[in-house]
Amino acid sequence: MRNAGNNCIVLDRAAVTVEAADPRSQETKTILAPVSLTLTEQRIAIIGANGSGKSTLLRLLNGLVLPSSGTVQVNGNSTQRDVSAVRRSVGFVFTDPLSQLVMPTPQEDIELSLRRQKLSKAERRHKATAILADYGLAHLAESSIYELSGGERQLTALATVLAVAPDILVLDEPSTLLDLRNTRLLMERLDALPQQIIMSTHNLDLAARFDRILVIDCGQLVFDGEPDRGIARYRELAG
Amino acid sequence: MVAGYVPGESIVHRTRLGLKALLLLLVAVLCLASPALSPEFSVGITTATLILVVIGHVVAGLGWQRLWRAVRLMLIFLILIAAYQWWQFGPLIAWQVIAAIVATVLASNVLTSTTPVDTLLDGLAALVRPLRRFGADPERFSLTVALMLRSIPYVIGAFADVRDAARARGLERNLVARSLPVVISTVAYARATGDALAARGLGDPEPPEAR
Numbered sequence: 427m428r429n430a431g432n433n434c435i436v437l438d439r440a441a442v443t444v445e446a447a448d449p450r451s452q453e454t455k456t457i458l459a460p461v462s463l464t465l466t467e468q469r470i471a472i473i474g475a476n477g478s479g480k481s482t483l484l485r486l487l488n489g490l491v492l493p494s495s496g497t498v499q500v501n502g503n504s505t506q507r508d509v510s511a512v513r514r515s516v517g518f519v520f521t522d523p524l525s526q527l528v529m530p531t532p533q534e535d536i537e538l539s540l541r542r543q544k545l546s547k548a549e550r551r552h553k554a555t556a557i558l559a560d561y562g563l564a565h566l567a568e569s570s571i572y573e574l575s576g577g578e579r580q581l582t583a584l585a586t587v588l589a590v591a592p593d594i595l596v597l598d599e600p601s602t603l604l605d606l607r608n609t610r611l612l613m614e615r616l617d618a619l620p621q622q623i624i625m626s627t628h629n630l631d632l633a634a635r636f637d638r639i640l641v642i643d644c645g646q647l648v649f650d651g652e653p654d655r656g657i658a659r660y661r662e663l664a665g
Numbered sequence: 666m667v668a669g670y671v672p673g674e675s676i677v678h679r680t681r682l683g684l685k686a687l688l689l690l691l692v693a694v695l696c697l698a699s700p701a702l703s704p705e706f707s708v709g710i711t712t713a714t715l716i717l718v719v720i721g722h723v724v725a726g727l728g729w730q731r732l733w734r735a736v737r738l739m740l741i742f743l744i745l746i747a748a749y750q751w752w753q754f755g756p757l758i759a760w761q762v763i764a765a766i767v768a769t770v771l772a773s774n775v776l777t778s779t780t781p782v783d784t785l786l787d788g789l790a791a792l793v794r795p796l797r798r799f800g801a802d803p804e805r806f807s808l809t810v811a812l813m814l815r816s817i818p819y820v821i822g823a824f825a826d827v828r829d830a831a832r833a834r835g836l837e838r839n840l841v842a843r844s845l846p847v848v849i850s851t852v853a854y855a856r857a858t859g860d861a862l863a864a865r866g867l868g869d870p871e872p873p874e875a876r
Contacts (some may be wrong), residue, residue, distance in 0.1 A: 490863060492862055513864055517864075517865075518865075522857075525858070526861045530815060534670070534781060539865055539867075542865075586865070629839070
């Protein structure tokens with residue numbers, strides 16, 4: 427990791443719109459209204475209803491979604507012009523780890539992540555083995571990812587992302603598919619990380635532990651500030 | 666059908682990828698080219714090749730269950746092809762065709778089951794490296810092939826899931842209900858895989874300097 431504790435993500439009137447499904451229509455649908463933010467805190471939570479635009483906002487941060495207007499910069503790199511540099515800085519963990527794990531076994535998936543680092547095959551293997559051991563997953567190294575439990579899969583997905591030591595970790599509802607025990611396990615792991623973490627969640631207990639909360643509603647940023655007030659605002663919106 | 670890696674210490678596991686790939690090519694050539702010779706000779710060659718491939722499978726410690734699973738997945742097609750060949754050319758040619766298909770698929774199975782995906786990626790990248798001067802990207806090529814192999818079990822699983830869902834709704838004879846969801850879920854899977862790779866920066870153009 428190159429830049430722990432010194433990250434800066436700047437969204438300058440970044441908005442996401444899509445064309446209407448009907449090709450005859452000239453209308454566009456706003457997925458995320460223009461938002462300007464400077465994200466420097468170590469732990470930032472994003473909360474909001476399903477379909478409110480949380481995932482779109484997160485995907486803007488590592489260039490999976492490009493803004494239709496405005497700009498997004500991560501440590502000075504634009505997601506539009508320097509997407510490779512941005513993706514080296516920003517690791518992304520998906521809600522469903524099966525979407526993320528593309529190789530048959532945890533060992534192979536971590537080795538795939540490490541291919542970007544131009545290591546020799548032996549070095550990749552050695553490093554992947556060490557990472558799995560660090561996550562308590564060594565005994566599952568050669569198991570099929572389909573044989574792992576939900577918690578083991580999510581930990582493996584996290585390990586594959588952290589294998590390349592990103593500066594920033596973005597997580598899209600990582601605990602949605604996990605039970606209470608695995609959620610606690612995952613959060614203990616995340617708490618110990620030096621990376622800046624930006625995470626969307628429906629778990630308000632988790633969100634309350636963060637430094638800053640963003641509340642999204644119908645594609646609009648409606649609150650940005652302290653966790654307690656943000657959660658209260660979200661409860662108001664949810665009725 | 667083309668299986669994932671099974672860890673092991675057998676002689677087949679320890680054999681270099683290049684040699685295994687060469688043997689796989691030899692199996693394919695023997696099975697596909699031998700019909701150019703006399704039918705009796707062709708049947709003999711193909712049968713001997715099939716026996717050797719099965720021995721290779723057993724020596725690799727892959728087990729009879731795995732062998733049967735690979736054959737079972739294509740059983741209906743094998744029966745249809747065998748019936749047609751028998752009707753058109755007689756039992757000898759029908760056997761030769763079926764033995765050739767089974768031997769080639771099993772040989773591929775032995776290669777992918779005894780070679781870690783990472784080694785396969787390296788091998789494929791090395792194969793394509795000479796084409797770099799013509800604009801080929803070895804890493805991207807090898808990754809594409811690995812993902813294709815990885816997708817096969819998913820697509821087979823999607824067929825099984827959709828069949829069960831159609832049965833549960835009493836639509837097992839409805840072709841649309843049994844095929845359209847497979848197409849949709851496969852496209853969704855491809856998009857999710859693309860997002861996962863993009864998020865990890867895999868397949869992006871190389872940075873000017875290795876980090």
